[in-house]
Amino acid sequence: MKQKMWKWASLLPLSLLLLLSGCSENMLVLQPKGPVAKTQYDLIMWSIGFMLLIIVVVFVLFTVVLVRYREKPGRDNYEPPEEEGNTLLEIVWTAIPILIVTALAVPTVKATFALEKPSQKSVKPLTIHVTAANWKWIFSYPEQNIETVNYVNIPEDVPVKFKLTSVGPMSSFWVPQLGGQKYAMDGMETELFLEADEPGSYMGRNANFTGKDFTHMEFEVVAQTKDDFNKWVKEVQQTAPKLSKGKYETILKPGLVGRMTFSNTHLEWIDHAKQNSHHMGKTEEHSENTKHHEGMDMEHHSH
Amino acid sequence: MKWSEFFVTGEPLIYAADVSIVLTMIGIVFVLTYFKKWKWLWNEWLTTVDHKKIGVMYIISAVLMLFRGGVDALLMRAQLTAPNMKFLDSQHYNEIFTTHGTIMILFMAMPFIIGLMNIVVPLQIGARDVAYPYLNAISFWLFFVGAMLFNIAFVIGGSPDAGWTAYFPLAGNEFSPGVGNNYYAVALQISGIGTLMTGINFLVTILKMRAPGMTLMRMPMFTWTILITCVLIIFAFPVLTVALALMTFDRLFDTQFFTMANGGMSMLWANLFWIWGHPEVYIVILPSFGIFSEVVSTFARKRLFGYKAMVYSIVGIAFLSFIVWVHHFFTMGAGAAVNSFFSITTMAIAVPTGVKIFNWLFTLRKGRIRFTTAMLWSLAFIPNFVIGGVTGVMLAMAAADYQYHNSYFLIAHFHYVLIAGTVFACFAGLHYWYPKMFGHILNERLGKWTFWLFMIGFNICFFPMYFLGLMGMTRRMYTYSAGLGWTPLNVVASVGAALMGIGFIVLCYNIYYSARYGERDMTGDPWDGRTLEWATSSPVAHYNFAVIPEVKDLDAYWEMKKSGKGFEIDEEKLKPIHMPSNSGRPFLISIAFFFAGFGLVFKWFTLAIIAAVFIILGLILRSFDDDDGYYISVDEIKRTERLTGKGA
Numbered sequence A: 001m002k003q004k005m006w007k008w009a010s011l012l013p014l015s016l017l018l019l020l021s022g023c024s025e026n027m028l029v030l031q032p033k034g035p036v037a038k039t040q041y042d043l044i045m046w047s048i049g050f051m052l053l054i055i056v057v058v059f060v061l062f063t064v065v066l067v068r069y070r071e072k073p074g075r076d077n078y079e080p081p082e083e084e085g086n087t088l089l090e091i092v093w094t095a096i097p098i099l100i101v102t103a104l105a106v107p108t109v110k111a112t113f114a115l116e117k118p119s120q121k122s123v124k125p126l127t128i129h130v131t132a133a134n135w136k137w138i139f140s141y142p143e144q145n146i147e148t149v150n151y152v153n154i155p156e157d158v159p160v161k162f163k164l165t166s167v168g169p170m171s172s173f174w175v176p177q178l179g180g181q182k183y184a185m186d187g188m189e190t191e192l193f194l195e196a197d198e199p200g201s202y203m204g205r206n207a208n209f210t211g212k213d214f215t216h217m218e219f220e221v222v223a224q225t226k227d228d229f230n231k232w233v234k235e236v237q238q239t240a241p242k243l244s245k246g247k248y249e250t251i252l253k254p255g256l257v258g259r260m261t262f263s264n265t266h267l268e269w270i271d272h273a274k275q276n277s278h279h280m281g282k283t284e285e286h287s288e289n290t291k292h293h294e295g296m297d298m299e300h301h302s303h
Numbered sequence B: 001m002k003w004s005e006f007f008v009t010g011e012p013l014i015y016a017a018d019v020s021i022v023l024t025m026i027g028i029v030f031v032l033t034y035f036k037k038w039k040w041l042w043n044e045w046l047t048t049v050d051h052k053k054i055g056v057m058y059i060i061s062a063v064l065m066l067f068r069g070g071v072d073a074l075l076m077r078a079q080l081t082a083p084n085m086k087f088l089d090s091q092h093y094n095e096i097f098t099t100h101g102t103i104m105i106l107f108m109a110m111p112f113i114i115g116l117m118n119i120v121v122p123l124q125i126g127a128r129d130v131a132y133p134y135l136n137a138i139s140f141w142l143f144f145v146g147a148m149l150f151n152i153a154f155v156i157g158g159s160p161d162a163g164w165t166a167y168f169p170l171a172g173n174e175f176s177p178g179v180g181n182n183y184y185a186v187a188l189q190i191s192g193i194g195t196l197m198t199g200i201n202f203l204v205t206i207l208k209m210r211a212p213g214m215t216l217m218r219m220p221m222f223t224w225t226i227l228i229t230c231v232l233i234i235f236a237f238p239v240l241t242v243a244l245a246l247m248t249f250d251r252l253f254d255t256q257f258f259t260m261a262n263g264g265m266s267m268l269w270a271n272l273f274w275i276w277g278h279p280e281v282y283i284v285i286l287p288s289f290g291i292f293s294e295v296v297s298t299f300a301r302k303r304l305f306g307y308k309a310m311v312y313s314i315v316g317i318a319f320l321s322f323i324v325w326v327h328h329f330f331t332m333g334a335g336a337a338v339n340s341f342f343s344i345t346t347m348a349i350a351v352p353t354g355v356k357i358f359n360w361l362f363t364l365r366k367g368r369i370r371f372t373t374a375m376l377w378s379l380a381f382i383p384n385f386v387i388g389g390v391t392g393v394m395l396a397m398a399a400a401d402y403q404y405h406n407s408y409f410l411i412a413h414f415h416y417v418l419i420a421g422t423v424f425a426c427f428a429g430l431h432y433w434y435p436k437m438f439g440h441i442l443n444e445r446l447g448k449w450t451f452w453l454f455m456i457g458f459n460i461c462f463f464p465m466y467f468l469g470l471m472g473m474t475r476r477m478y479t480y481s482a483g484l485g486w487t488p489l490n491v492v493a494s495v496g497a498a499l500m501g502i503g504f505i506v507l508c509y510n511i512y513y514s515a516r517y518g519e520r521d522m523t524g525d526p527w528d529g530r531t532l533e534w535a536t537s538s539p540v541a542h543y544n545f546a547v548i549p550e551v552k553d554l555d556a557y558w559e560m561k562k563s564g565k566g567f568e569i570d571e572e573k574l575k576p577i578h579m580p581s582n583s584g585r586p587f588l589i590s591i592a593f594f595f596a597g598f599g600l601v602f603k604w605f606t607l608a609i610i611a612a613v614f615i616i617l618g619l620i621l622r623s624f625d626d627d628d629g630y631y632i633s634v635d636e637i638k639r640t641e642r643l644t645g646k647g648a
Ligand code: HEM
Pocket: B070, B073, B074, B076, B077, B097, B098, B100, B101, B102, B104, B105, B109, B162, B163, B164, B165, B411, B415, B418, B419, B422, B423, B461, B474, B475, B476, B477, B497, B500
């Protein structure tokens, strides 16, 4: 009876696995659409192989030991031997984990270094500045001189260098199908290379908690063919409105906003990575800076 | 400040909580008065310096906090069961996951472990109390008032809502106005001081108070893990103390240590937090390893396999646990070299951990395994913890972690290690040592019901979360939309959580049921134990051992039984036993700490200063205190020993 229960219990993860096969098409991390995500996918799969091996070995040993050495009629008087240990065995089960860890560490280190650089050398990366603010994402294309909010278009097969910063709490920029995340921090700049190898729409979100509307801080990455992308850039440059300082201040106010497109960038007057956004100073709003440091009124923080 | 700001208003759930808190308090006062128990409460509990009673109080508090944290968990699961639920709004959800995380780790796992170590360690090493009994009482009461202070936040002033990690700048005044995070800073500080003193106390106890013959390499494995844990506490907790102090300055006096302005460094907080935080998770897991070692070897009827390797591996794990903290923020962009270093150190922990797993398996091999409730928890630990462990190694691989970080994959991983590691161990230890605390055994049938409900529920709840993570669901989301395909697994997870809840209810019923009808343990050794705590009576006499035992082997009591003598007490050799006196001061000082803390939270500095004066007064009175305890007479010892059936 007990034995059956045990077997059943150890089957549990497996049955869940079956249940999951139905949902596998939603497993974004396992559906890479670019070289960065692909590198990570390969690493993940490599590690899962070893992990399953370890799980199988331990589970089998565990089951065998429990079944063989449980107290059962006929074994009531069995007196277990007093063993202290076994040096040879202990060396074996120290050495094997060391080998496994090495087998995992080598590709990990390689991948970690590789992800710091664009995945191809021949193509010049596209630079996009990303500014996280409560609770929206602002994308500035300095070379194209355009800016978008809550969505970002990129050309396929071109490495994109995202320069991340934040106004306020630390956010994390994550597009599971294109690659792992990186933090965006106030007054600092971090870099993340991503690349899409087919046109499509990819979900992106803030992965690091930033307060009230953090859950809704999503964006869409739209990968286009190079032609479509260039067409889009031209169109934006010609038709989109200009972003003014005043407008920018309103966008930064805590809250949710829809998608927006502009034919210039806020980098013209401020780069939050270089300047502490907190003391952007010159803008009108901060004339009441003194007030801020007396009272803790939330209103002020609408910069 | 207006009353409407002082008391949290506007939420039906909160009003219900208000009412139940008031009713419970009235209920407690009524019962104590009606049964004339005030004096008993004061003499037996509030003023006690007995390590066993202090341990029991720790465990009772931990179970209460498990209830609180569990209710938080169920509320979160309710909200996440279906997409776009309106059960909790984001503010409320944020407060709940913050209090859930903080309470579960600091006010549930820690005190549960510390409670068990209070009860067991002096008994295992053949001592009559800890090195500093008075300090021990202060430790407990500081933890207790810290926990209470944290717990009243949700009805008075508002709960913290920046996550249990309280990252800056989010947790600063700018983005978290209000008193919520003041509670976090002050309550954790108060209870943290208590924990630090516990670490010192038990380090000294283990090093100085072992029975004659108990060399370091003859110490029971649980005692070994506690010794190492104390070292971890002593090195890690001061970091938390400093970090929280700086946070308090930032929040109360507008200093700029962690803010964005004037050279503040928010990443400094993250570093300090995790320099404490990672050792902290080992502070709750190493003792768990110790508990499993004791239980497994008792119920396999075998000596622990590879004792020495076990000792070396805990020392190794403890050392490594201080050089891995960056794995909590690989995504900060510290560079490939830094990330690679911390990746490797983290993966290295898998080696000594693997050694331990195989040693447990080989302890079981050739044994005669009895499936008691305590043993079931310990056995279930092995496969479940391995799942948590291997996914931990996956998280340690920096490049891959960029995809898992902050997702439900992480949530699944740390619940697999914290629940299958620490919570299973607490339950195993509770069932195993229960007779030592209360003199009766917890009902095995009900115990097994709890086990199966909770263990199966746990897997149903958390296993799907690995996949939710791979689907892109991030932690701390209060809702999600239907189109993402996350619904089925979230429903499954919530069903599992409900099963765990039912398991917990059965456990509570078991405690009640066993107190009324439970089998009394007349022998003091209900499980055929191996270590010295089983040489005492159940419940343990006030002075633990009438004569201090002499230790000749690793499994000291087993050796006594095998050599046919058992632990005999020669009445001729009895001497009066010196014991420390009770004192009400630790309790009163801690009450003063509570008010000082409360004053700081609300920036009512007059209150804080008055309370601080009382604290200092308490310390001064202590230094002029020349009460150096009392003696228990030989006659009384004889009487007690005969009553409990242990004496000749
Ligand atoms: C009783 C069953 C439990 C359930 C159903 C449960 C469920 C959850 C859920 C749903 C979250 C929040 C996920 C999110 O929105 O980010 C969470 C977070 C957390 N849990 Fe649990 N949990 C349980 C037990 C525990 C235990 C025993 C511990 C520790 C010993 C623990 C430690 C934590 C921590 C540290 C967090 C992170 C909080 C934060 O993000 O600040 N949980 N848990």
